[in-house]
Amino acid sequence: AQKITQTQPGMFVQEKEAVTLDCTYDTSDQSYGLFWYKQPSSGEMIFLIYQGSYDEQNATEGRYSLNFQKARKSTNLVISASQLGDSAMYFCAMREGHSTGGFKTIFGAGTRLFVKA
Amino acid sequence: DAGVTQSPTHLIKTRGQQVTLRCSPKSGHDTVSWYQQALGQGPQFIFQYYEEEERQRGNFPDRFSGHQFPNYSSELNVNALLLGDSALYLCASSFRVSSYNEQFFGPGTRLTVL
Numbered sequence: 001a002q003k004i005t006q007t008q009p010g011m012f013v014q015e016k017e018a019v020t021l022d023c024t025y026d027t028s029d030q031s032y033g034l035f036w037y038k039q040p041s042s043g044e045m046i047f048l049i050y051q052g053s054y055d056e057q058n059a060t061e062g063r064y065s066l067n068f069q070k071a072r073k074s075t076n077l078v079i080s081a082s083q084l085g086d087s088a089m090y091f092c093a094m095r096e097g098h099s100t101g102g103f104k105t106i107f108g109a110g111t112r113l114f115v116k117a
Numbered sequence: 118d119a120g121v122t123q124s125p126t127h128l129i130k131t132r133g134q135q136v137t138l139r140c141s142p143k144s145g146h147d148t149v150s151w152y153q154q155a156l157g158q159g160p161q162f163i164f165q166y167y168e169e170e171e172r173q174r175g176n177f178p179d180r181f182s183g184h185q186f187p188n189y190s191s192e193l194n195v196n197a198l199l200l201g202d203s204a205l206y207l208c209a210s211s212f213r214v215s216s217y218n219e220q221f222f223g224p225g226t227r228l229t230v231l
Contacts, residue, residue, distance in 0.1 A: 004159075035219075043205060045160070045222035091159050102172025105150065105209075105220065107159035 003027065004108035006092055012114045013082045020067070021077040021111045023092030029053075033095040034075045035105070036064070040088045048090075051075055079113075087115045119144060121210050121223035129229045130198050138193040138226045142210030149191040150220065151183060152207040160207055166191050167213075195228075203230045 005024045013019035025034065036048040051059045051068045059066045067076040079086060089110045097103025122141045130136050142149050148167045152160035162175035166185035185191045189210075195202055205227050209220040 037222075043225050043227075045207060045209075047219055047221065050219060093159075097173055102148075102165045102167060104162050104165070104173050104175060105152075106162065107152075109159050 003106045004092055004094055006108035006111050008111045009109075010112045010114065012116060013079075015084060015115055015117050016081055018078060018080045019082055019113065021079070021090050021092075021113065022074070023076060023108060024072070024074045025092070025094045026073060027094060027096050029096045031096075034066075034068070035093045035095065036066070036075075036077045037091045037093060037107075038086075038088045039091060039110075045091075049077070082115045084115050084117060087113060089113075121146075121208060121221050123206075123208050123223040123226050125226060126224070127227045127229075129231065131231050132198055132200060134198050134230075135194065135196045136198060136228060138195075138206050138208075138228070139190065140193070140208030140210075140223060141190045142208075143221045146210035146212050146221070147189050148211045148213060148218075149185060149189065150209045150211075151191070151193045152209065153177075153202075154205040154207055154225070156204070163193065198230045200230050203228060 003026050032053045034051045038046045049061045049064045051066050063080045065078045091110045092108040095103050095105045124139045150165040151163040154160040164174045165172045169185045180196045182194045205225045207225045208223045211218040211220045
């Protein structure tokens with residue numbers, strides 16, 4: 001069963017505007033972590049932002065913020081004031097497991113973001 | 118402070134051959150995870166090593182095996198290569214085995230199987 005779902009294969013946004021990338025997840029664990037990564041065409045995977053399952057506040061990191069809705073199992077990434085350099089592939093990921101038994105990180109299929117000048 | 122390093126950068130093999138990929142974790146990190154990323158897809162978790170033991174494994178056949186050394190570096194071995202093994206192989210490191218720790222990724226090894 002799909003554990004991470006990103007329903008937007010591609011998104012366009014005008015430079016300087018905000019954009020929301022959607023992500024839903026499925027897990028029966030109570031303790032898990034949610035991550036967003038950016039992958040430019042160079043292939044490097046860049047960590048953007050993290051949300052823990054027990055965090056009550058939505059995570060923010062500079063221009064990146066999460067709209068975390070635990071009951072709906074969704075964690076949408078909001079990028080404010082888009083820049084041309086934001087054009088890349090964006091992956092939502094979930095880490096589940098146990099601190100003694102190790103953990104797995106499951107990635108979604110990704111959303112390709114195009115920022116227009 | 119060196120980040121995660123991987124070698125080689127690119128590799129070309131033929132079907133049936135064996136390959137070994139290497140990863141050195143970020144300084145201070147002791148946990149290494151390996152991922153396979155086929156073209157146009159998200160990374161798929163292969164396995165995770167901590168304290169020189171495989172702690173978690175994804176849905177990959179036994180042809181995929183690994184090792185972690187006392188200095189925390191790791192190897193990924195793939196036997197009997199198939200065309201479908203062509204992918205970007207990413208290594209990620211973190212500190213301790215925890216759901217809350219950020220993973221840092223290496224630049225990847227691009228494997229092409231002919």
